[in-house]
Amino acid sequence: MVAVGGISRIARAASKLIFMDEAFSTVAEKAIKESVGATTWRNIPKQNWKKAPSSVWNALKKAEAETCHEPFWSNLWNKTIKGFPDDVIKAFQGKKGLWGTTKAFGGALLKRLPLLFVALEIPNIYSAYKDEGLVGGTVELAKSATKFAAGMAGFIAGQALIPIPLVGGLIGCFATDWVVGKILGKSHNEKKAEAEEKQNEALAQQQELYNQMMGQAGNTGGTENTQNSTGNIPIPTNIPRTTMTPQQLMAMQGSLYGPGVKGMMDQDFMEMASGIGNTGRFNMIA
Numbered sequence: 469m470v471a472v473g474g475i476s477r478i479a480r481a482a483s484k485l486i487f488m489d490e491a492f493s494t495v496a497e498k499a500i501k502e503s504v505g506a507t508t509w510r511n512i513p514k515q516n517w518k519k520a521p522s523s524v525w526n527a528l529k530k531a532e533a534e535t536c537h538e539p540f541w542s543n544l545w546n547k548t549i550k551g552f553p554d555d556v557i558k559a560f561q562g563k564k565g566l567w568g569t570t571k572a573f574g575g576a577l578l579k580r581l582p583l584l585f586v587a588l589e590i591p592n593i594y595s596a597y598k599d600e601g602l603v604g605g606t607v608e609l610a611k612s613a614t615k616f617a618a619g620m621a622g623f624i625a626g627q628a629l630i631p632i633p634l635v636g637g638l639i640g641c642f643a644t645d646w647v648v649g650k651i652l653g654k655s656h657n658e659k660k661a662e663a664e665e666k667q668n669e670a671l672a673q674q675q676e677l678y679n680q681m682m683g684q685a686g687n688t689g690g691t692e693n694t695q696n697s698t699g700n701i702p703i704p705t706n707i708p709r710t711t712m713t714p715q716q717l718m719a720m721q722g723s724l725y726g727p728g729v730k731g732m733m734d735q736d737f738m739e740m741a742s743g744i745g746n747t748g749r750f751n752m753i754a
Contacts, residue, residue, distance in 0.1 A: 500628035
């Protein structure tokens with residue numbers, strides 16, 4: 469039961485990280501700042517960076533414990549998805565000035581940014597299920613979820629450790645995503661694109677080899693093109709040409725067999741070609 473409870477807590481925390489639950493991220497970011505002494509960007513050199521790794525982990529556990537009773541999925545729908553139009557309207561209301569309005573609108577978009585990342589990852593997961601079946605698709609789903617959760621954890625940590633709006637979060641997100649990507653490997657679509665690229669390179673090399681063969685065949689002369697059994701790539705074939713006249717063939721026959729030899733080889737070439745005398749020969753053979 470303890471193991472099941474631990475897995476359930478990890479799953480809930482991962483879900484809150486992936487979809488950037490506001491209550492969860494607020495608690496975690498505050499806990500990290502308090503642990504390492506992060507206040508403003510001027511205080512960055514004085515922070516206790518050695519405590520950062522343990523601080524991030526402890527902060528995530530604390531955030532999960534404090535928000536475990538929050539209705540996560542209903543909050544995701546009501547506040548994050550349905551609440552987006554209201555947040556945009558609020559961003560443009562009041563006398564905030566250009567910077568205040570931009571900051572408020574950017575915050576509204578940033579809160580929904582994980583949803584965009586998830587939407588962009590859906591084709592990759594679908595392709596994995598389609599190409600590799602249930603097992604391959606499930607593995608790809610787990611990889612994507614792990615990368616998203618780690619990236620959002622890096623975003624929260626970056627915001628706390630580098631308290632410069634948005635900049636610290638992006639640095640933490642990209643750094644964590646790069647590290648986790650090296651561990652988990654490339655996505656299904658990336659591997660698929662690499663395989664297609666190698667196949668195109670092989671086809672290009674094959675085409676280049678064929679062009680070289682055709683060039684050599686054209687230089688030797690007396691060549692014709694035919695197609696292989698698949699009908700895809702023509703193969704140059706040298707076809708010998710007849711260079712002797714019928715009279716020369718008759719003279720060669722006489723020199724080989726002599727005038728005293730009787731039989732089919734002693735027949736006149738023109739007679740054999742025209743079919744004259746075939747009837748008597750067939751009767752003799754019968």
